[in-house]
Amino acid sequence: MSFNHYYQSELTALRQLGRRFAERSPALAPFLGQVGRDPDVERLLEGFAFLTGRLRQKLDDELPELSHSMMHLLWPNYMRPLPAFSILQFDPLTRPGGALRVERDTPVESRPVGEVACRFRTCYATEVLPLVLEALNYSVTGEGALLGLRLAMNCDGHLGELGLSRLRLHLAGERYISQMLYLCLLRNLESIQLIPLDAHGRALDGVAGKPMSFRLTGERVQPVGFAEDEALIPYPLNTFRGYRYLQEYFAFQDKFLFVDVDGLDLLGALPEETLKQVRGLELRFDIRKSGIQRLH
Known part of the structure; x- marks a missing residue:
């Protein structure tokens, strides 16, 4: 007017x-x-x-001079433009050896579009492992469900050479299913069964000829994206940390659909001769009192 x-x-x-x-x-x-x-x-x-x-x-x-000055003082991050976000997949090299670590703030460039290449930087420190997902299975067990992941090496060597201590999982797919899996793994997980596999995908023999397996507690699954060194955008220190979580969630929800499975370094305690036979592993997540049964 x-x-x-x-x-x-x-x-x-x-x-x-x-x-x-x-x-x-x-x-x-x-x-x-x-x-x-x-x-x-x-x-x-x-x-x-x-x-x-x-x-x-x-x-x-609405007196922009007053409101903008107050916003710049109290919440300066809301006055700044947000960059583009995306999820990268790193393909491991097919050679034996330890995990390749990609540090935070590593610069990457997109393929040129109209002679213009977009420049990004990584936000998570990521370990690239020579592991591929061979099989995924899901079954309902009474009041809960059992989710199984079968991983195998795609290079020479054995699992002990990787120095595996943690495995990061990305819950991709339909929004409803990925968010339900996230809830189940972090709130309704009873335990994890870890089964070492040989080159043929069979479980190694343990005590008395029974298949070898290890039990991990549900607390071994931890969320990703909430630590200070996992922030998508720089954030002022004088603001409540929860504001960053909210802004990042509404800007790029997929950022939080990652979980870490810790405690896998127990495989390093196996005898050397046994460890040399390990070429893969199977993770079985025992989920209790969950709505995941409705996902099949």
Whole structure:
């Protein structure tokens, strides 16, 4: 709305108030009446209408000078533009050896689009492992469910050479299923069964010829993305950390669909001859009291 509208509105209101005041005070009628108005009083009314009109216009504009200054002081991050976000998949090299670590803030570039390559940086420190997902199975077991992952090496060597202590999982797929899996793994997980596999995908023999397996507690699955060194965007230190979680969640929800499975370094305690036979592993997640049964 133009300033002239506010000015004319204020001037009309002042003249109406002046006329009413003149009716109650006849001695001032020559100065404020409709006939024979004093030019000096008229200039005062116009000047006052000009000032109050500007004030009304600022109020209708929600006073951006005040709100922006307050936002810059209290929540400066909300005034900054957000960059583009994406998820990268690193393909491991098919050679024996330990995991390749990609540090946080590693620069990467996209393929050129119209001779323009977008530059990104990584937000998580990531270990690239020569492991591939060979099979995934799911079954309902009474009041819960059993989720199984079978992983195998895609290079020479054995699992002991990787120095495996943690496995990061990305819960991709349909939003409802991935979020339900996230909830189940972090809140309704009873235990994890870890089964070492040989080159043929069979479980290694343990005590008394039984398949070798290890039991991990449900607390071994931890969320990813909440630590300070896992932030997507720089954040001021004088703000509540929860604000960062909310802003990142609404900007890029997939950022939080990662979990870490810890405690896998117990495989390193196996005898060397046994460890050399390990070429893969199977993880069985025992989920209890969950709505995951409805996902099949």
